Amino acid sequence: MSLYCGITRRRKSFWCYRLLSTYLKEDDDACKKAQQTGTFYLFHNLAPLVQKSEHQYLESRFFKLLLLLGTFGQHMQTIEDSVLIGCSEQQEKPEMETELKGSFIGLRKALFQLNVKNASLLSTAQALLHWHDAHQFCSRSRQPTKKNVAGSKRVCPSNKIIYYPQMAPVVITLVSDGTQCLLVRQSSFPKGMYSALAGFCDNSLEEAIWREAAEEVGLEVERLQYSASQHWPFPNGTLMIACHATVKPGQTEIQVNLRELEAAAWFSHNEVATALRKDNPYFQQQNGAFPFWLPPPPTTTQVSHYPPADKRSGWKNQPVLSCLLSSDQAT
Numbered sequence: 063m064s065l066y067c068g069i070t071r072r073r074k075s076f077w078c079y080r081l082l083s084t085y086l087k088e089d090d091d092a093c094k095k096a097q098q099t100g101t102f103y104l105f106h107n108l109a110p111l112v113q114k115s116e117h118q119y120l121e122s123r124f125f126k127l128l129l130l131l132g133t134f135g136q137h138m139q140t141i142e143d144s145v146l147i148g149c150s151e152q153q154e155k156p157e158m159e160t161e162l163k164g165s166f167i168g169l170r171k172a173l174f175q176l177n178v179k180n181a182s183l184l185s186t187a188q189a190l191l192h193w194h195d196a197h198q199f200c201s202r203s204r205q206p207t208k209k210n211v212a213g214s215k216r217v218c219p220s221n222k223i224i225y226y227p228q229m230a231p232v233v234i235t236l237v238s239d240g241t242q243c244l245l246v247r248q249s250s251f252p253k254g255m256y257s258a259l260a261g262f263c264d265n266s267l268e269e270a271i272w273r274e275a276a277e278e279v280g281l282e283v284e285r286l287q288y289s290a291s292q293h294w295p296f297p298n299g300t301l302m303i304a305c306h307a308t309v310k311p312g313q314t315e316i317q318v319n320l321r322e323l324e325a326a327a328w329f330s331h332n333e334v335a336t337a338l339r340k341d342n343p344y345f346q347q348q349n350g351a352f353p354f355w356l357p358p359p360p361t362t363t364q365v366s367h368y369p370p371a372d373k374r375s376g377w378k379n380q381p382v383l384s385c386l387l388s389s390d391q392a393t
């Protein structure tokens with residue numbers, strides 16, 4: 063089955079979808095046919111639609127979507143012409159929210175409300191939508207690029223350059239001294255949230271880990287070890303690569319780089335385990351119920367779908383950070 067997502071933006075509507083079969087990405091006819099059995103997910107200006115009552119993401123079948131488009135004065139042509147990009151002058155966000163009994167909310171907030179499957183699909187969908195939106199023109203010819211039906215690439219009609227969606231590699235590293243974990247927070251994080259050290263990779267994973275630890279907290283790390291990876295939609299779609307690293311006993315003094323971080327501290331296994339057990343920390347911290355929490359679990363994308371759970375050796379169906387902390391705790 064194909065999965066589709068659509069996006070509405072101001073008065074215009076943009077449609078794209080995520081396809082599970084590789085051949086559909088290249089075969090336009092097969093792709094169009096597959097739309098008819100696809101499931102659609104809706105966005106407004108990159109904000110996914112979440113139904114108010116059930117805290118569920120709205121899924122809509124093709125024919126249900128056609129009815130919906132009719133309600134808002136759109137036509138079948140909108141889907142055919144614009145799986146990723148379409149246009150309707152009559153579509154208004156509040157009217158659509160009322161009709162669909164839901165609301166378009168920011169993806170970060172949505173990730174806290176949805177189950178793993180929906181959160182991961184929305185995460186991938188939003189990154190893909192964002193990539194298409196940002197690659198409307200060929201950087202060589204400056205002509206508008208044209209997406210293929212599946213939305214797996216964009217082509218410049220004048221010079222045939224093909225653009226494929228990209229993910230920036232980011233390494234996220236749990237540093238341990240054998241008994242404690244190093245967690246940090248940036249000033250942009252929600253109040254109380256801590257995470258592992260993270261940084262974009264310019265060169266290699268090893269270089270990025272050493273550089274981030276040295277630059278952000280003044281630590282020299284060793285024994286780097288890969289743990290897991292996941293797709294992460296922010297800021298523009300990244301491949302988060304999770305690793306472990308250690309510091310030598312006695313070399314744990316932190317020097318927080320205040321240009322990059324707001325705080326950094328060592329946390330005991332008990333503190334981390336308690337934070338990981340908290341349900342829906344986003345809302346708890348809103349109430350001031352506890353000061354320290356970790357990113358929520360429903361963020362895995364590729365990890366949660368492929369390979370199947372029983373075929374993963376050593377992978378955990380958890381977000382990168384939780385995975386890191388859990389396995390660290392086990393050692």
Ligand SMILES: NC(=O)C1=CN([C@@H]2O[C@H](COP(=O)(O)OP(=O)(O)OC[C@H]3O[C@@H](n4cnc5c(N)ncnc54)[C@H](O)[C@@H]3O)[C@@H](O)[C@H]2O)C=CC1
Nearest residue numbers: 230232234257258259260261262274294296297300357383
């Ligand atoms: N899931 C999680 O728990 C966490 C996820 N993250 C993600 O990891 C990413 C990297 O973490 P940071 O500490 O912010 O990285 P960072 O420590 O490398 O600092 C960010 C800076 O890197 C530079 N940069 C290099 N390549 C870039 C690119 N492709 N896109 C944007 N900026 C680039 C920019 O100057 C930017 O200001 C963040 O975007 C964030 O979304 C970060 C912390 C926790």
Ligand SMILES: [Mg+2]
Nearest residue numbers: 259260261278
């Ligand atoms: Mg960083």
